[in-house]
Amino acid sequence: MNLPAVLAIYRFEMARFWRTALQSIVAPVIATSLYFVVFGAAIGSRVQTVDGIAYGAFIVPGLIMLSLLTQSVSNAAFGIYFPRFAGTIYELLSAPISPFEVVLGYVGAAATKSIFIGLVILATAAMFVPLHIEHPVWMVAFLLLTALTFSLFGFVIGLWADGFEKLQLVPLLVVTPLTFLGGSFYSIEMLPPFWHGVSLLNPVVYLVSGFRWAFFGKGDVSVGISVGVTFLFLALCLGLVTWIFRTGYRLKS
Amino acid sequence: MSPIVSIENLSKVYASGLHALQDVNLTISKGEIFALLGPNGAGKSTLINTVCGIVTPSSGRIRVAGHDHLTDYRAARRMIGLVPQELTTDAFEKVWDTVSFSRGLFGLRKDPGHIERILKDLSLYEKRDNRIMQLSGGMKRRVLIAKALAHEPQVLFLDEPTAGVDVELRQDMWRLVRRLRDQGVTVILTTHYIEEAEEMADRVGVIRKGRIILVEDKVELMRKLGKKQLTLHLNEPITALPDSLADFGLQLASGGRTLIYTYDTKRERTGITGLLTDLAAAGIGFTDLDTSQSSLEEIFVDLVRERA
Numbered sequence: 029m030n031l032p033a034v035l036a037i038y039r040f041e042m043a044r045f046w047r048t049a050l051q052s053i054v055a056p057v058i059a060t061s062l063y064f065v066v067f068g069a070a071i072g073s074r075v076q077t078v079d080g081i082a083y084g085a086f087i088v089p090g091l092i093m094l095s096l097l098t099q100s101v102s103n104a105a106f107g108i109y110f111p112r113f114a115g116t117i118y119e120l121l122s123a124p125i126s127p128f129e130v131v132l133g134y135v136g137a138a139a140t141k142s143i144f145i146g147l148v149i150l151a152t153a154a155m156f157v158p159l160h161i162e163h164p165v166w167m168v169a170f171l172l173l174t175a176l177t178f179s180l181f182g183f184v185i186g187l188w189a190d191g192f193e194k195l196q197l198v199p200l201l202v203v204t205p206l207t208f209l210g211g212s213f214y215s216i217e218m219l220p221p222f223w224h225g226v227s228l229l230n231p232v233v234y235l236v237s238g239f240r241w242a243f244f245g246k247g248d249v250s251v252g253i254s255v256g257v258t259f260l261f262l263a264l265c266l267g268l269v270t271w272i273f274r275t276g277y278r279l280k281s
Numbered sequence: 282m283s284p285i286v287s288i289e290n291l292s293k294v295y296a297s298g299l300h301a302l303q304d305v306n307l308t309i310s311k312g313e314i315f316a317l318l319g320p321n322g323a324g325k326s327t328l329i330n331t332v333c334g335i336v337t338p339s340s341g342r343i344r345v346a347g348h349d350h351l352t353d354y355r356a357a358r359r360m361i362g363l364v365p366q367e368l369t370t371d372a373f374e375k376v377w378d379t380v381s382f383s384r385g386l387f388g389l390r391k392d393p394g395h396i397e398r399i400l401k402d403l404s405l406y407e408k409r410d411n412r413i414m415q416l417s418g419g420m421k422r423r424v425l426i427a428k429a430l431a432h433e434p435q436v437l438f439l440d441e442p443t444a445g446v447d448v449e450l451r452q453d454m455w456r457l458v459r460r461l462r463d464q465g466v467t468v469i470l471t472t473h474y475i476e477e478a479e480e481m482a483d484r485v486g487v488i489r490k491g492r493i494i495l496v497e498d499k500v501e502l503m504r505k506l507g508k509k510q511l512t513l514h515l516n517e518p519i520t521a522l523p524d525s526l527a528d529f530g531l532q533l534a535s536g537g538r539t540l541i542y543t544y545d546t547k548r549e550r551t552g553i554t555g556l557l558t559d560l561a562a563a564g565i566g567f568t569d570l571d572t573s574q575s576s577l578e579e580i581f582v583d584l585v586r587e588r589a
Contacts, residue, residue: 030355036385043378115369119428122333122363123386124355276337 033125037133038140041107045141052141053148056095060149063091064156067213078215079246084157089240090212091153096146096171097178097207097232101199104138104182109195112186112278127273131183138179143171159243166251167242173258174235178203180265187269187278206232211240216248231257285311285360285436285467286332291341293327293491301327303491305341309436314458314468316478316499318581319488325471326366328488329438333363345436359387362434366441366471368421372414376405379413380427387432399427402457419450426457437461439470443477455481475581487581502580510573511542511553516566523563529556540567 045052067087075083111117120130153159161167182199189195210232216224227233228249238254241247247254272278286309293302301324309315319325330336332343334354343350348357371379380396400406403423408416413424422442429437439458443451451474458468458481472478478485478499485502487495495502518537529552532541540560544551560567 030388032388032390033386036382039385040378040382044373047373114371115365115367116371118330118333118335118363118365118369119383119386121335122358122361124358124388125386126355 030125030129033123034129034133034136037120037130038137041103041134041137042140044107045103045137053145056099056145057148057152060091060095060152061156063087064153078218079244081244081246082157085159085244086215086240087213088150088153088157088159089243090207090210090236092146092149092171093174093210093232093236093239094204094207094212095149096142096174097203097235098199099142099145100138100175100178101182101185101203103141104135104179105186105189105195105199107134107138108183108186109189109192113192127270130273131180131269135176135179135183138182139172139175142175142179146171146175161243162245163242167239170235170239170242170254170258173255173262174239177258177262177265180262180269184265184268184272187272190278203232206230207236211236211248231261234258283311284308285346286469287344288328288332289342291328291331291343292339293324293331293336294339301491302331302338302341305488305491305493307486307493307496309467309469310484311435311467312462312465313483314462314470314481315484315486316482317469317471317486317488318475318478319471323488324491325488326440327491329363329440329469329471333361333438334358355388359432360435362429362432362437364422364425364429364437364439364442366444368418368425370413370421370424372412374413375410376400376413376416376424376427377409379424380431383428384431389432395433396427396431399430402460403427404453419446422446422450426454430461434466436467436469439468441471441473443472443474451477503574508543508545508574508579509551511544511556512571512573513540513542513560513567514538514569515540516568519565523565525559525563526556529559531556540565 064084064087067083069084071083077083078086111120150159185195185198189197209227210230211227212232216227216233219227234249234254234257237247237249238251238258241251241254286307288305288307291302291305292300294300305324305328317325317328327336331338332345332350334350334357343357345357345360348354348360350357374382377396377400380399381391384392384396397406400409403426405420405423405427408420413421416424426439426442442454446454455477458470462468470477470481482499485495485497485499486493515538519533520537522531522533522540529542532543533539534541542553542556544553
């Protein structure tokens with residue numbers, strides 16, 4: 029294991045994160061505060077409770093998940109896309125470093141950043157609503173697992189994209205809509221039967237449900253299924269990354 | 282000298298069907314400066330990038346200090362430093378950070394002393410806290426060299442290192458390359474500036490259409506393929522050559538004031554004595570004479586043209 033190389037990539041990526049701290053941290057905090065103003069105060073005052081949970085508190089896991097997913101995907105995608113765009117990828121390809129170590133460095137940094145932002149949002153939320161986390165260990169486990177899985181997914185997008193437009197395509201047109209429609213701001217139990225069934229095809233439903241269960245002990249689907257689906261997606265992303273490095277897709281000619 | 286890079290039957294066919302390398306065999310000795318010459322699109326960069334692991338070969342084998350570049354890639358790549366042709370840098374990074382990053386990628390612990398030495402050698406130390414985007418093109422080129430040297434490589438590949446740089450930087454680089462060679466580093470460079478190869482290289486390889494068409498010791502190459510010219514400055518201009526001098530293949534130049542005789546240095550007899558005797562017999566006198574030898578550039582052009 030070339031640990032210094034993994035650390036070099038990790039530190040390099042984290043340095044970029046701190047260099048753009050305003051954009052990286054302040055922007056999600058402001059966005060979260062706005063969500064609380066709109067959904068928590070304006071709409072929440074009329075909805076009152078969902079599944080016996082105050083609406084303001086109910087949306088917290090969904091809000092964290094929304095940021096966690098988009099930040100994981102964007103950070104990892106940009107992290108590996110930029111060296112490809114700038115041409116500095118030659119250094120990675122000619123260094124004595126295995127594909128696994130490259131992934132560990134980039135995905136580890138992207139996951140760290142998104143977890144940090146997730147925790148910042150959690151702290152911001154705690155200022156708006158009283159929060160009690162029923163299963164803190166599971167909450168951390170879901171946070172880690174989701175950040176890791178979607179950072180891997182972002183890494184795949186960063187390798188696939190051949191322009192900045194494509195880099196934004198999946199986070200904006202796939203991840204964000206799936207998160208909004210994945211029960212972030214509502215329980216899918218509230219939907220008519222047909223749309224409830226359709227929602228179960230959305231993988232984000234399982235992530236939000238599992239995460240919400242960690243907070244309140246209640247979710248739309250069982251926690252076992254949530255963990256299983258998350259692991260399934262993780263395995264899929266791992267398989268894709270392995271294939272990319274084996275074939276050199278978009279990396280080597 | 283023992284080989285440090287050994288390339289056997291290397292071929293590369295790109296997905297487009299382009300045969301960039303065709304059955305290349307090449308051995309680079311430890312501690313030498315090897316210049317790889319070739320016209321645009323000849324396969325120079327593909328060859329370098331394949332050895333460095335950036336391009337996947339279609340067939341063949343590469344060993345660096347005995348380490349197979351695919352099965353034992355960590356050991357092989359650890360030996361190699363690469364300065365790419367393009368100015369590919371992280372524009373927002375600081376000079377010190379980007380060079381330290383390169384050292385880390387090669388699995389080495391931090392060594393501020395070594396980084397400082399490299400930056401000083403390359404006149405970059407004063408710029409160590411500057412972001413790369415604030416540097417001139419020449420300085421960026423130096424940063425790429427510093428990054429390639431950060432992990433103390435034994436083999437340094439320089440792909441067109443002086444393309445687009447000013448004379449001062451070019452001479453700085455030549456000095457650096459010689460110093461590296463003195464430290465035991467093997468240097469392989471591609472260049473469009475034949476004078477660069479002539480100035481620095483121990484051996485020269487010529488690649489054309491993906492095939493190595495010649496590998497030769499530079500001095501030997503110039504001796505074997507070089508032609509010499511004898512120029513005679515005449516007393517009086519002449520309008521035509523007498524028939525008695527027809528066999529010498531002389532050229533009349535400068536309005537009939539100079540005669541140029543091209544001869545082969547490899548031949549046992551150069552014909553100079555006979556020419557001078559016949560000139561005297563024809564009543565043609567001269568005030569001065571000088572000789573010149575063809576440059577590596579002329580040899581290279583002849584070689585590439587011959588095999589076109």
